[in-house]
Amino acid sequence: MSSYREKSIVFIGFMGSGKTTIGEQVAKKLYRDFVDIDEEIEKEYGMPVIDIFKVHGEEAFRSKEKELIKGYCERPLKIISVGGGAFMNEEIREVCLQNCIVFFLDLSFNAWKERLTLLLPSRPVLQGKSIEEIEELFYKRQGIYADHNSKFTTDHLDIDEVSDYLIKSLKTSWDLYS
Ligand SMILES: Nc1ncnc2c1ncn2[C@@H]1O[C@H](COP(=O)(O)OP(=O)(O)O)[C@@H](O)[C@H]1O
Ligand SMILES: O=C(O)C1=C[C@@H](OP(=O)(O)O)[C@@H](O)[C@H](O)C1
Ligand SMILES: [Mg+2]
Numbered sequence: 001m002s003s004y005r006e007k008s009i010v011f012i013g014f015m016g017s018g019k020t021t022i023g024e025q026v027a028k029k030l031y032r033d034f035v036d037i038d039e040e041i042e043k044e045y046g047m048p049v050i051d052i053f054k055v056h057g058e059e060a061f062r063s064k065e066k067e068l069i070k071g072y073c074e075r076p077l078k079i080i081s082v083g084g085g086a087f088m089n090e091e092i093r094e095v096c097l098q099n100c101i102v103f104f105l106d107l108s109f110n111a112w113k114e115r116l117t118l119l120l121p122s123r124p125v126l127q128g129k130s131i132e133e134i135e136e137l138f139y140k141r142q143g144i145y146a147d148h149n150s151k152f153t154t155d156h157l158d159i160d161e162v163s164d165y166l167i168k169s170l171k172t173s174w175d176l177y178s
Pocket of ligand 3: 019020021036038081082083
């Protein structure tokens with residue numbers, strides 16, 4: 001078990017909440033390795049997530065997602081962004097919460113809606129859904145993100161503001177709990 005200061009950090013939250021973008025920024029600013037689980041799955045299958053869902057199915061995606069998250073979470077000093085559906089799995093929730101500091105990147109549905117067009121082509125889970133169905137999924141998913149160590153609402157903040165705040169908050173907790 002690593003010391004509190006060396007624990008890896010995991011970002012969770014709904015699709016498009018900024019886990020990949022902000023995780024990468026935070027990693028750069030803290031001089032840590034960044035791991036985006038979706039990217040790792042894409043590398044293994046040699047195709048984008050949307051095609052993995054089409055060719056191999058969601059079950060294969062979820063199984064690889066679990067295997068990779070379990071592997072990375074047990075290592076120290078990483079910044080890990082997991083996909084928005086990963087926390088549906090209890091084993092993943094447990095391994096992340098036991099080994100890492102879990103940050104929930106939250107935003108309001110209103111703020112999220114502005115990103116919809118940008119996200120639609122690459123997010124299989126959103127395909128073919130009406131805006132009402134997406135809104136229902138958004139609120140249903142809030143439940144799976146309820147287990148976390150720290151939550152940050154990103155409405156009206158740009159990527160630098162969010163990452164700077166997160167680093168400040170991490171440094172405070174390292175000073176308090178190390
Ligand atoms: N705080 C933010 N303000 C504005 N746009 C953001 C913010 N965070 C992320 N984005 C944009 O939203 C899109 C989705 O972000 P991404 O990091 O891929 O989210 P996730 O990994 O949670 O699905 C990207 O185009 C990114 O530039
Ligand atoms: O919420 C989900 O079920 C998913 C979220 C995606 O990641 P992002 O949250 O980074 O978009 C990706 O893992 C896949 O498309 C499934
Ligand atoms: Mg992502």
